[in-house]
Amino acid sequence: MLEVLRQIVQEVNSASTLEEALGIIVSRVRVAMGTEVCSVYLREEDGSRFVFSATEGLNQDQVGIASLAPGEGLVGTVAEREEPLNLENAENHPNFRFFPDLGEEHFNAFLGVPIIHQRDVLGVLVVQQAEHRRFDEGEEAFLVTMSAQLAAVIAHARVTGAVDSDEVAAGAPTKISGVPGAPGIAIGTAVVISPIADLYAVPQKFVDDRRGELKAFRGALGRVREDIRGVADNLGGELSPEDHALFDVYLGILDDSSIGREVVSLIKEGHWAQGALSKVMIEHIRHFERMEHSYLKERAVDVKDLGTRVLAYLQASDKEEQVFPEQTVLVGEELTASSLGEIPRDRLAGLISVRGSGNSHVAILARAMGVPTVMGAVDLPYTKLQGRNLVIDGYNGTVHLNPPPEVLSRFEAIVDSDRELSRDLESLRDQPCVTEDGHRMPLWVNTGLMADVSRSLEHGAEGVGLYRTEVPFLLRERFPSEEEQRQIYRSQLEAFAPRPVTMRTLDIGGDKALPYFPIEEDNPFLGWRGIRVTLDHPEIFLSQVRAMLKANAGLGNLRIMLPMISSVSELDEALELIHRSHREILQEGVETPLPRIGVMVEVPSAVYQARALARRVDFLSVGSNDLTQYLLAVDRNNARVADLYHSLHPAVLGALQQVAEAARAEGKKVGICGELAGDPEGAVLLLAMGYDMLSMNATSLPKVKRALRNVSLVEARALLEEVMQHEYPGAIHARLERFLAEHGMENFIHNPVA
Template sequence: MLNILRHITQEVNAASGLQDALEIIVRRVRDAMGTEVCSIYLRDPGEERFIFRATEGLNPEQVGIASLAAGEGLVGTVAEREEPLNLENAETHPNFRFFPDIGEESFHAFLGVPIIHQRDVLGVLVVQQAQRRRFDESEEAFLVTMSAQLAAVIAHARVTGAVLADARSASAPAKIGGVPGAPGIAIGTAVVVSPIADLYAVPQRMVDDRRAELSAFRHALYRVREDIEAVADNLGGELSREDHALFDVYLGILDDSSIGREVVSLIREGHWAQGALSQVMIEHIRHFERMEHSYLKERAVDVKDLGTRVLAYLQDSDKRETQFPEQTILVGEELTASSLGEIPRERLAGLISVRGSGNSHVAILARAMGVPTVMGAVDLPYTRLEGRDVVIDGYNGTVHLNPRPDVLAKFEEVLVSDRELNKDLEALRDQPCITLDGHRMPLWVNTGLMADVTRSLEQGAEGVGLYRTEVPFLLRERFPSEEEQRQIYRNQLQAFAPRPVTMRTLDIGGDKALPYFPIEEDNPFLGWRGIRVTLDHPEIFLAQVRAMLKANAGLGNLRIMLPMICSIPEVDEALELIHRSHREIIQEGIEAEMPLIGVMVEVPSAVYQARALAKRVDFLSVGSNDLTQYLLAVDRNNARVADLYHSMHPAVLQALRLVADAAHAEGKNVGICGELAGEPEGAVLLLAMGYDILSMNATSLPKVKKALRNVNLIEAKSLLEEVVTMDDAAEIHHRLESFLATHGMEKFIHNPVD
């Protein structure tokens, strides 16, 4: 059964489209189970009906015509209950409904299982048989397993179908979930960035100059032939005549009489060379991969290698300048900061990355630039989006393709509202953040790049609550020297002086791996990261701290913060190294004062030892993003469980309150530098808990200032006492939205648009 499952999944993955995938499934499942009928019904999101989409054994003329509502008939019952239905005699079931034209009157045994992807019922997979019998446990288990295996493939194929459909057709809109990267709404035209020599990431484009594309393709073929012939010559003395003949076969694949001819044909139809090559090569790779014979299946590797070689030369020779529309939505499998630099800032409207997280370098940069971004959109058929109209919801982490007119109108309203709000907030830049009853709340910013500095100061930042020192490390191909670090840190400290700048010591590991210092672990978020790495490598830690202390000479606005602290001994060891660095600096004749030292509270153990930690350091700062992740056991960068990540979860709020009380019990300040601090409703609760500093991305600062200036501390404390009695994050979130609305801040509420 495992082999059958694997073969069917491979074949479906290689399908050219949704209908092809469905037909493969019903044919192969019927054969594998030895039944007489296999059919698939898919839900139409627009009509909320389950459409008869593919069959082996029933009337094919009813495909696309017959349909049922949820709860209607046996198929609708399976969909409504979201569980299998196994019947010996289907027509005796009270929900049975007879379709006279579908041809199932002679089939009595019925087994239907729901097709579910991320809690969304996509459809129902059904097998039927004339014999009156109940399908046995192994058969039911096989069909359930098959349904679970194929759900993601069907979801992806359905979205791809929506993308490929003509925009004027009645095709269903597609909504793809991801992870919020940077807040905001963007409506624009997709421009796809393809990585170097990846056949599967080449966007499809049409061109006018077909002659130039043909010339480029033939030149690339010539270069690849040269490479292969050179390799054959170099190995000539080590290979037998039979082995050497393999190179002739290799070269023959590219001949005009073979794959090369198909590529040329597509180019002559108007496809650009890279897209034509990608399309033909992928088709042949899938053809070989579907073959049962192991020797022939291995030819897929050869074809892929050849295609990659040709593509690399095509990309190298393609020096044409990309045209960026007025409202460019940059799309890619894994966007990088360098790809942003190629686009004029005034044309960049938004970003979508299939891979990556809210902590990715590109997401950090996007927040600093104020560019709406969605990361981790794993189901997005990004290579098909070139030139398409796309809507990004950076608040909720969703991408909308082919949105209905009413949905598009809602997003346009939000976009206009955001622009008006930003204009209103500009007047608050030089105003202090003081509540209606006179409580002062300092608002600081999170930074990592010099690009953050100007924007932060323009928004009225009073200090830096988190400077991510790992960013300069990520931008290099080696560890920066102590002097290079000193210059970088000096620039940050000078830019904000005399405002305080809190520099976090190197925080790598988890989803932040240095290319020249790889950390490969099965569970990186619970592995070697943060302070654990730098304490194991004191040479890295000491050099960084010395650079910070030297950079602070004559300024005195440095604060040092230790990440991922789990225990008291870690703090003691780090403090010893910091004091050692300070002594070394003094011995060098540099007048460097000892800065304030703080600890980040990011893991549950630190919450319960917060008071003991506060005794040893000058301040505490909660990293609410990681703390929420660890408390809830939810990877916040994983789109599949993103809906389980709630910063307003009752457990999170209780932990935040514990930390604030513990710090104040020792007479120490406590701040917070997670995304929660940058949410107006979250800021109100943190104010009530007694947090002394809120640190956020610069884009969020004006909204938080506006929110806090519209409330008084007594109201906020009353609200806090109310929500801590609630057991559900959604209930808490709704109560906070209601509070904002009653205080004239309904424009800050961004609910998902369906």
């Protein structure tokens, strides 16, 4: 049965339309289970009805016509209860409803299972039989497993089908859900970024210069033929005549009489060469993968290799500079920090990444740049969006294709409101962040690039709470030398002087792997990262600390912060290396004071040892992103569990309060440099807890300043005492929204646009 399951899912994945996918499901499941009927009912977009969408064994004329409401009939009952229904005689069930036109009067046995994707009931999968019998446990388990396997495929096919229909019809409005990456609304044109030589990531688009595309394709074919002949000649003496003949087969696949002809045909229809190649090769790869014979099935690898080779040459020959529209929305399967550098900043309106979450590295950079972003849009058929107009709602994590005029107008109104708010907040730049009852709260910024400096100073930053030293490492093809690091750090320190700059020592691992220092782990966030890497490689740590200390000469505004400390012994070891570096610098004749040293509290063990850590250093700084991830056991880069990542979870707030109390008990300063600090709701609670400094991306700073200037410390403490009694993150969030509204900050609250 496992093999049958695999084959059915593979076939359904190969379907080009939702209708084709449903047809494969009912046909193959009916045969696999030996039943007389298999049908699929799918829920309408508004959720009001479950429509008879595909069948083998019942009346095909009723497909798309017959429907039931949730709770109506046996199908509606399965959908409403979200559990299987297995009946020996369907008519005896109190919820049975007879549909005379379906042709099911001859069938008695009924087994229906819900099709659920991410807690959303998409439909019901049903098998029926004339015989009076109850389906056995194995059959029920098979159908339940099949439903679970197909749920994501059906969800994706529904979205893909809606997008495909736009190319034929006027364009149906389509809403795709992801997770918020960076706040804001972006209205623009999609530009799809595809990785090098990935057949499955090539965007589909049409071109006018068909002759040029044909020339490029035939040129790429010629290069691949040369490569294959060269390999065949090099191996001529080592292969048998039969094995050598395989190379002739490969050459034949590329002939104009075979796959090459199909690609040429699509190019002549107006497809660009890369898209035509991708479409044809994927169809053939899937065809081979579906074959029963193992030898033929393995030929899919050969076809994919040939297609990848041709695509690589096509991409290499495509020297035309990418044209970016004025309002470009960059779209990709997994956008990276380097992706952001491929487009002029003045043309970048928004970002959409199929993979990743709101706390992945690219999302953090997007927030720092003020670019609206949606992450984890797993159902987005991104390769079909090239040149399409769309709207990004970075507040709620949704992408809207072809929004109707009234919806587009509401988004445009939000854009105008955001601009007006930004202009209004500009007046606060030189104003101190002081509560209504006179409590001073310093607001610092998180940086990583020199481009952050001017934006930070423009927004009134009073210091740097987190300088990500790994960013210069990520942008290079080797470890930067000590002198290169000194120059980079000096630029940051000088730019903000005399304001303090907190430099975090190298924090790689997790979702930040250096291309020249790869870390391959099954569970990277619980593996070799942060201080663990640099303590295992003291040569890296010592070089970096020496560069920091030298850069601080004559300025004195450096602070050093250690990431991912999980024990006192790690801290003691790191402190010894820092003091050693300082002694060496003094011996070289560089006069520079030992800077203040702090610890990042971002793992649960550090929360419970906060007092012991605080005794040994000058300050503590909470990394709330990772601390939330570890406390809740939620991978912050996994869109599938993104809705479980709550920075306002009662356990997270309790840990934050405990760290603040521990620092106060030792007479040490405590700050926070996670995303919670840049959220006006979170900032009010952190103020009440007694945090001495909040560090955030520059874009968030004006809003946080406005929020804290509009409240009193007394009010904030009363609010904190109230919300700490709540047991649900949603209840805490709702109370904080009401608090902001009560203090005239309704425009900080963004509700979804229908």
